[in-house]
Amino acid sequence: MEKRTVISFSLFIVLFLVIVGAIQYLRIHSLHTLLPNVAEQQMNIDQLKSDASAKAGEHQLQIYLVRDEGDLAVETADNLRHGLQYAKLDVREVSPGAVGSIAPSPYTIIIFTGEDSSRWPFVAMKRYVEQGGNLVFANRFKDPAWNALTGIEEIGEYVPDVYGLNFEETIFPGYVDLNPPDDLFVHSVVDFAIADDANVMLSAEGFPILWEYGVGEGNVLYWNTTITNQKMIRGLFVQTLGTMPPAFVTAQAAIKLMYIDDFPAPVMDGKMKDVSATPLDKSVKDFFAEDWWEDMVDLAKDDDVIYTGAMIGTYEEEMELVDEQLIKRGEFPMLYFGRKLIAHGGEIGLHGYNHQSLVTADEPIDPTYGYIPWKDKDEMKRSLLQAESVFANYFPAETLKSYVPPSNALNRTGVDAIAEALPELRTIASLYTGEPESGDFVQEFEFDATHPNLYHFPRVTSDYGEERGSIFQMVDAIANFGVFSHFIHPDDVIDPDRAFGRDWDTMFTSLRKIVHDVRDQYPHLEAYTQHYATEKMITYQQADLNVTFDESTVYLAGEGLVNPSHFTIRLKPGQSLETGKFDFGTVEQWEADRPLYLVKLTSANAEIDIKGEAQ
Template identity: 45%
Template sequence: MKKHTIQLSITFAVLLIGMVTILQLIRMETFQQWFPPNSSPENEFPVMTAEEPKKGEEELKVFLHQNESDLSEGAIGNMKQALEYAKVPYEQVGREEIKNIAPSPYSIIVLAGEHSEEWPRDVITEFVEEGGRVMIAGRFVDSDWNDLLGIKKAEGYKGDLHGISFEQELFPGYVDLGASSELFSHSIADVELKEEVAVPLTVEEEPLMWIHERGKGKVMFWNSTITVGKTTRGMLLQSLSMLPPAFVSAQASIKVFHIDDFPSPIPFETPEKIEQEYDKSIRDFYTDVWWEDMKEIGENHDFTYTGYLIGTYRDDTELKGKEIRENLRYPMLYFGRDLLSEGGELGLHGYNHQSLVTPSEPIDETLGYVPWKNNRQMVEMIKEVEGVFKYYFPDEEIKSYVPPSNVINTTGIKALEQSLPELKTISSLYIGGDKGSLEQEFGPGDVKNNLYYFPRMTSGYAESPEDQFLQTDVIANFGVFSHFVHPDDVLDSYRAQGRNWSQMRSRLQDMGEHVKENYPYLEAMTQSNATKKMKSYQESELTVSYKEDRIVITGDEILKPSEFLIRLENGKFLNEGKYSYGSVDELSEGLYRVTVKEPEAEILIKERGK
């Protein structure tokens, strides 16, 4: 009996020592290197090409006429970019070329600004009466044009109006913004409209956008100056789609979610609000509460996270590899590994949180950042933090970069190219921020074409109506959602806006629910995959032609599958369901999402009552 007890004790001791040894090994970097996490998934995005594109009776033709003024250049420039993103063909025309445009329900002339005396009014009037379409994308006052525009009386301009109201749904997800909103500030023509004019949009009970049918054609008038801003591109495109009998635009169908400063060194001190609410250290709060909630939100609302590593929060360059590795051991081995195991990806936010600018390059001084001496210092420190990244994750590559505070300049971009051979993407802001911030369009970068720009639209956990509006506008334009947060937003009184983590989590869940419910076709992916898909989308070529009873879509190197929006005029509809080419789903009245799995699709249009 005694012998048996001794054997059990020895066995128990061996097991205990073994378990402790395994736990200690797991905490060691060497163990993590022996058993690396799953690599970030690298998706393939197949494309398809039609052998011989079929033609319908007509192709949509959008003619852009730009004059020399801020309103005309801004509005027409925005329309041009919106059409390019949506893969809708357009042509820029001069004044004399307008008279050569044949009237057709699928021919749209777009004008903007206070240049009515320079435009051939009689030619444009005849064009509309014979069935052509015209959009005025920026307001003006000229009594000679009143009859064509559906204006009974005009009395100069009104300024300082704010907000926007949708009297009819333009696209799912747009929300009314009240007069207290600062997103839009309008200068409008003070007008009284004819009774037959339709007014889909208003501002403070004044007509903001209207449609006037004249003869066989239609005229749309944007009674504002807001069309010069990037925040209106989706609205411009979707309102344009209301003019012809049918209108097809493309969607990239991409959804990305960034977590900046993740992984990063964890603060030594725990804020009082965290101790009081959770009775945890800041490290345990991030581990047990914040990150577990973020994973649950990602799973429930279909977000795939891309995290952006920070090496140190010091504003100097004293820390080197071993010290940075020590500071990042837990964040990298716990959060970094877990992010990768969840199918996410790691990019770079910086060696430290000092924007990559030199003393001669612009930056908002209130940020308190220390400028870099030169390109060489940037390159040295970027390589230093890349070495730490590779130490923990030798099988991973840094493929995307987010500038600290979204600020970077030419010197920093060149340093990134020199330091990170696998870098493909810089993600900053779609709408410009503080002084020195990098405002981007989607596409090749400004310095060299081997870096791609993929901007972010919105940020934070507490989504405002303005945030939802901005997200919707870009999705309405070309189907991309791009959002970012920081782990320490909950610790920052300004970014938290007085909310605790429970409230912030709830608001983030609301955003996820809104996006998933309204745009279920957006594909969640890492940033490197989003860049790959977006480049393929932009490089593809699309041909759309129209008959009275059908639409024919053919593609050259288009994504498989491809997503399109189709809007039809009143009285016409598409039957929802699955077809040999793909599927049709109604988004709202008259607006459909069409998924195409073949390079050629013939979509039948039905007429109500027949």
């Protein structure tokens, strides 16, 4: 009896160990095929129902952009046109010869670009401003004939290499002063002496950069700089433009997007204390699972962000691994981080088969990357399809909807390969600013010119730091059209150069401050994955907005507007809007030296009363 009991017990132990081993094997290797699929969070991009009975005011803002010759004029005009259109401000382009026929009105703004003032009609423009029109000079120029309109009293020499930008008043909440050696902006200015009654709004190294000057019944803005041809000034240009008419409305897409590049991706071997400034006696793999990821989850919960990852199959340079090998290497990152990312409402996009940018030998790329160029488009397509097979193995119910170029480098061959190999992919997300001559894939928010179903959605800022130039760019995109689009790399923590000697706690503290400040200052920005951010941005851009004014009322109406829609309204000093909840939505005041309000529209039209008298 005892012998039989021992045998039974032994069999039980063996069976138990076999079952445990099988479970462990399945857990690591193929249990995911037996588990319920994790699915990406579904979101709706709703639209407001238009109302044909919406009232309209007597006045509508008219903005004219004078298209002139010369590189500075062309670059500035192109840049400002993008910024104005992103804010859903209608702009018409006119030639210098036609601008003299524009009728003056407090709701009309004419913008001159470039330096060739000899082509501009001074007499007509002086009469236009004196009778109540608004005039903007977007670049510095020397011409004493125009001094009566610009508030310039003495013209000095050109001064190159003037660094920074300082705010003499709060124009929009969140902007920071930039001082040397900050090199986000490097101006060429003229050493002007200006009238005492010219009001300086921006300066740099003691030079006035932007001032306003009253002439008769109208207003003039003068930009003593060459930086208005740069993307990172668009939002500030739009917001300063709003100081001119009696009231001014811009639209906000209200999008908040956070990328984690190289995630999920293979994790290196080694201990944190040996490969980074983070002095933990644990493996890199355990650090990312137990510390880094948990901190990122807390950040998402506390400050309302949703992550979009960009997966990597391998860090090997050559495309030598077959599908099964890639799948094997992806087991831990895809099963652990990939499932968790999706379970927390995130999206997995594609970074690539490997971390080699999709460029050929005859396309530009920074040689310091040391990347191996692809032979041709067909080789690129094969790599994309292999990476897609890895994704499909672990997430068979999902499709890849977004692509992030490795090192943000890409060219037309790669774009064509993406569109042909992955026809369901919707978005390429690279850079808003960069150096195309070094291979950076710099984008606007727009559909691809060749592949009309492919949308470009650039990322504006990056990193874990609080570099002031980066903060300025972040705020400027929000001031322009209400988009926060930021990306980080997990492996910055284990790269001594990119970590700049910081440990994880220090890096995370900086990142948390950035994200927390965005939530605090701009709570109207809504968190999205890339797929839904793209759909909302397209809806925002395609909607028709109609803004009109009476002396004491702002009228908002439109068709196809996102629900809810957000707008900024800027008024003259001495005037105000009533804040709170209304039938059309809500109104809240923002921190600025001149009256500035955020309106959230939950109805397709609104009539908003202006109180007080303009000073």
